[in-house]
Amino acid sequence: MKHLPFQFRVNHRIRASEVRVISEDGKQAGIMPISAALKLAMDQGKDLVEVAADAKPPVCRVVDFGKFRYEQAKKHKGDGKHAAASKVKELKFHVNIGDHDYAIKMRHAAEFLQKGMRVKASVYFRGREMAYQEFGTQLIERVLRDVSAFAHCDAPPRLLGKNLHVLLIPGKAKVKVNETASPASSGMPPPSSSASPRPTSASQPFGAPIKIDLKIGGA
Structure with missing residues (x-):
């Protein structure tokens, strides 16, 4: 999987001494010392991921980090496609x-x-x-x-x-x-079968097929 353009601190890499914890089901678990938050995550067999480092206190989620990282990468890829389409x-x-x-x-x-x-x-x-x-x-x-x-x-x-x-x-x-x-x-006039001559001459009749090497999708 490609690296995300942003990084998350996980478990013991979290530097804050106190964090706001959100449980896996999205509910607020409250503000607690980092040691208590880590124990809460470990007891559930999950990871503690810092998702809002600039908040005071920082916000952490109890999640499976592998699954969380996959979902974030998928979301980032989708955002890129929407940006191109726009x-x-x-x-x-x-x-x-x-x-x-x-x-x-x-x-x-x-x-x-x-x-x-x-x-x-x-x-x-x-x-x-x-x-x-x-x-x-x-x-x-x-x-x-x-x-x-x-x-x-x-x-x-x-x-x-x-x-x-x-x-x-x-x-x-x-x-x-x-x-x-x-x-x-x-507001366009329909093409006339007796159309006036083209304003200037061209190398081929107007609209005549020409060979164009359009390589699409690696074809």
Whole structure:
């Protein structure tokens, strides 16, 4: 088991001459000399663990230290996971992003998602690019396709002002790639079959698959 980031004084390592004791079932046993507290723990076949060294007098619990240490380590590990899950990393895409830059951003997305972080993928429109919103929609759909094996979104992409956003969450895909927001719910125009030409040319047709070496979970 990994060492905890904090240490507990146990039994004869406790330095205080007087302590407040909490029994194994969580009840207050009162304030007593350290010798009496140690005897109380030993009579029950348990350990005396100092859990609040800064209190006056220090607070000690009568517990099985091995079990106590395991529970503390498990709790600390769980807290770390929750902290990672609460972090949101944003990746910004331009509607005319090239394949090389796209691949780099997707590798970053894979790394963040693998660490349990959420990723906000944002497409930014500048000036007249608002007339080409269908290309932003296609770009977001491309992102969703490329992460569908290891991430999902709980809500369809949304257009807020001049930015199109979608939040990627670690885990198996739950929303189909083509489930983009409807015009009524997001303000996005539906992709047109006779879409205007892309603002600038790219090395491949927009949304064409490219090979990206996304190494997830040591695969």
